[in-house]
Amino acid sequence: MTDACLLDAERMESHLQRLCREIAAAFGTDQSLALLGIRSRGLPLAERLAVKLGAILGQEVPVGVLDITLYRDDLSEGAGVPLVRPTEIPFSLKGRTVVLVDDVLFSGRTIRAALDALLDHGRPKRVWLAVLVDRGGRELPIQADFLGLKLDVADNQRVSVKVREIDGTDGVFLETRG
Structure with missing residues (x-):
């Protein structure tokens, strides 16, 4: 398997800054704005965006985390017992403008x-x-409203996002099998 670096830490940060500016422009006066990171790498991205948005908007932007393990339609295809972690939403969703945050948009099944x-x-x-990377290959009619990087990735390739909070480093990588 070979890896190619698509975004190093600095370029990844600039894409997150742009995402943040786009979200702020769309919802700057909306006091009900909240971010929900999809486990696992969507959460640190959501937390980073919330800090940046707070600085731009001059208000705290609440963050929660959504675990979707038991909602996946491909759960039976995985091997072993799935690891289910808690969903933590420390605010009411009623009346909220919620931005779901994830690292990679592929088939659309994670977002569903x-x-x-x-x-x-x-x-x-x-x-x-909001997603950092859209790699194409949709199976469901789902698209990002806020997008960092759009790619056209072959079936034998995988986009891997690394975040320092989980992986010790930041970057977006293209892995080719074979």
């Missing part, structure tokens, strides 16, 4: 599962999607 999980915890006013 996230929407199902989200609605089990309440009904927000509206839901938007």
Whole structure:
């Protein structure tokens, strides 16, 4: 397997800054704005965006985490017992503008599962999607409202996002199998 670095830490940070500016421009006066990171790498991205948004908007932007493990439609295809971690939403979803945050958008199945999980915890006013990377290959009609990087990735390739909070480093990598 070979890896190519698509975004180093500095370029990844600049894409996150741009995402933040776009979200701030769209919701700058919306006091109900909240971010929900999809486990696992969506959470640190959401936390980073919240800090940046707070500085731009002059208000705290609450962050929660959504675990979608039991909502996946491909759960039976995985090997072993799935690791289910808690969903933590420390605010009411009622009347909220929620931005779901994830690292990579691929088939759309993760986001479909996230929407199902989200609605089990309440009904927000509206839901938007922010992703660092859209790699193409959609199976469901889902698209990002806020997007860092758009790629056209072959079936034998995988996009891997690394975040320092989990992986010890930041970067976006293209892995080719074979």
